[in-house]
């Protein structure tokens with residue numbers, strides 16, 4: 247996905263003049279060849295499936311070339327979604343620094359060299375890029391809720407306006423941006439501000455969050471899951487609460503999410519709650535949501551020594567049956583690389599291939 251596909255129709259003349267071949271009414275559709283995905287009489291796609299991520303398919307005018315007795319019709323289309331309904335849901339969230347430019351927005355680059363051969367080679371279908379719609383978003387897909395809370399989070403750099411509360415600068419570089427709740431007037435005790443992610447496929451996730459809660463009357467920061475269940479109901483759960491003054495420094499929290507069996511999709515919500523007075527600003531920065539366990543890189547599943555004699559370590563897993571992921575642990579900043587596969591097995595790729603994925607995707 248994200249790349250281009252060329253379809254060739256090749257016709258080869260038979261032994262006699264009575265071998266004419268004809269084709270007509272060609273359309274392309276995403277997904278399997280079943281009743282949900284077919285062309286109507288006008289050659290237009292009848293699509294009945296819904297998507298979590300908006301997508302477009304661009305079809306170019308077919309080019310026809312004739313060489314001797316062989317006629318080739320080529321159609322190129324750019325597929326910007328994956329082919330599997332499961333894969334239309336995002337899985338996790340790349341690191342969000344809230345900076346004006348997102349240097350690590352994780353749009354995959356097209357690799358110019360092929361990965362090293364090995365087990366699973368035939369299953370390499372290209373990088374998985376569920377985050378592309380959010381690549382230019384300063385908020386990385388986090389949304390302010392407007393109905394269920396009393397105010398909004400503020401994107402800010404440098405110190406906050408009041409003394410005795412808030413961080414001196416952001417966590418990423420001290421000169422960058424972060425999000426915070428401003429607790430000065432007109433805010434009142436227990437006013438809440440919610441930030442929420444897009445919906446993701448329900449699997450294990452680790453939320454890695456830096457926060458600053460400095461102020462004698464700091465209120466509460468909560469991490470919640472918003473789960474859509476298979477029966478259509480939505481449930482809200484608290485995953486973590488931090489309350490009261492936590493000192494002047496930025497702190498890190500890692501929050502493990504494990505979905506119940508009947509969860510289909512999940513979003514995550516950060517709730518900032520105002521304390522007794524203005525000395526309760528709460529800031530967050532450098533947030534990532536990675537699939538798998540929080541200790542994945544502390545206990546890597548694979549390792550590899552490259553030709554510079556550097557030890558690389560990886561932790562692999564299946565976000566679901568059709569999506570393999572590798573957490574690349576030895577880089578200065580942990581990253582996650584996704585591969586669309588037919589039947590996920592966390593040991594399906596060799597360490598040299600994992601190393602290639604981490605360095606080229």
Ligand SMILES: [Ca+2]
Nearest residue numbers: 343416418423
């Ligand atoms: Ca930042």
Ligand SMILES: [Ca+2]
Nearest residue numbers: 391395397398
């Ligand atoms: Ca709000």
